[in-house]
Amino acid sequence: MLTKKVLTFVKKVRFSSFFFIFATSVIRRIVYILLFYVLLVSNAAFSRGIKTNNSDTVSVLNQVQHLLSEYDSTLMFPAFELYCQWDTLTIHPYEFGQGSLKDTSVINLVDEYNCGYVPPFCGEISSNFGARKGRPHYGVDINLETGDSVVAAFGGMVRIAKRNKTFGNVVIIRHSNGLETFYAHLSKLKVSANQYVEPGQLIGLGGNTGHSYGSHLHFEVRYKGLPINPNDLISFEKNQLLSNTLVIDSKSFEFSAKIEAKKTNTKSAKSKYYTVRKGDTLYAIAKRHGTTPQKLCKINNIRMSATLRVGMKIKCA
Numbered sequence: 001m002l003t004k005k006v007l008t009f010v011k012k013v014r015f016s017s018f019f020f021i022f023a024t025s026v027i028r029r030i031v032y033i034l035l036f037y038v039l040l041v042s043n044a045a046f047s048r049g050i051k052t053n054n055s056d057t058v059s060v061l062n063q064v065q066h067l068l069s070e071y072d073s074t075l076m077f078p079a080f081e082l083y084c085q086w087d088t089l090t091i092h093p094y095e096f097g098q099g100s101l102k103d104t105s106v107i108n109l110v111d112e113y114n115c116g117y118v119p120p121f122c123g124e125i126s127s128n129f130g131a132r133k134g135r136p137h138y139g140v141d142i143n144l145e146t147g148d149s150v151v152a153a154f155g156g157m158v159r160i161a162k163r164n165k166t167f168g169n170v171v172i173i174r175h176s177n178g179l180e181t182f183y184a185h186l187s188k189l190k191v192s193a194n195q196y197v198e199p200g201q202l203i204g205l206g207g208n209t210g211h212s213y214g215s216h217l218h219f220e221v222r223y224k225g226l227p228i229n230p231n232d233l234i235s236f237e238k239n240q241l242l243s244n245t246l247v248i249d250s251k252s253f254e255f256s257a258k259i260e261a262k263k264t265n266t267k268s269a270k271s272k273y274y275t276v277r278k279g280d281t282l283y284a285i286a287k288r289h290g291t292t293p294q295k296l297c298k299i300n301n302i303r304m305s306a307t308l309r310v311g312m313k314i315k316c317a
């Protein structure tokens with residue numbers, strides 16, 4: 001029955017020029033056929049259209065066109081296949097984690113899309129990537145004067161161009177190789193989200209906005225949201241790339257992995273103690289922490305009959 005319906009419909013539209021307009025490339029043709037089939041199967045209104053008139057056929061073709069344009073629009077975003085999202089509002093929208101980056105990938109820094117590197121600003125490094133006063137610094141700070149031109153290091157599409165409490169005026173560009181570059185503390189934004197930029201294109205003016213003490217450019221390179229040391233790919237002394245490719249493996253994220261591990265340890269150390277609240281019993285606390293009241297008594301050196309005072313710290317592990 002369904003096959004008959006499909007055949008009837010295909011007969012009707014096979015000579016329609018609409019049918020072939022969208023099927024010019026191999027990928028499009030495959031997507032076209034898939035979407036076409038999905039629509040045939042799922043759209044009840046469409047089924048009625050087969051029996052009646054051509055206007056429904058046109059409507060279905062419009063739906064196919066609409067779905068195709070949605071498919072095309074995802075292709076428009078650089079490295080969409082890697083991220084499966086395009087967020088122009090959230091600075092850090094990804095949650096890939098270290099575990100997803102165990103494989104080694106070699107990415108091109110120079111290719112037909114990313115046709116070269118241009119230093120975002122040629123200046124001295126005032127603070128490098130790594131630990132800084134006990135806190136992580138995920139970028140490289142380059143000295144500049146407020147108003148100096150800051151340019152895109154690589155070609156790509158602007159994902160973020162907005163003001164942020166920490167970064168001040170910040171531009172984030174996603175590149176076709178999956179890298180994202182960050183340009184923070186700008187005094188002025190010269191691009192907007194969803195805009196394509198060439199390598200070396202003006203994206204903003206240097207400044208001192210956000211959490212910044214003195215004019216500088218905070219420049220970050222990230223892959224799947226995780227920071228990479230910009231010195232792994234760029235020589236800031238020579239203002240050029242170290243190589244045309246970049247190997248990305250677990251070593252690339254050693255620093256951020258250490259920071260993550262530290263955070264987790266602090267969290268678990270904190271969770272070893274529980275502060276007694278009103279109405280708590282040893283049984284309830286033990287159950288919540290996956291242990292027994294007897295064990296709690298032993299590690300806290302208290303009796304089963306002990307009275308729990310509100311605010312008392314109970315060691316749970």
Ligand SMILES: [Zn+2]
Binds near residue numbers: 137139140
């Ligand atoms: Zn910085």
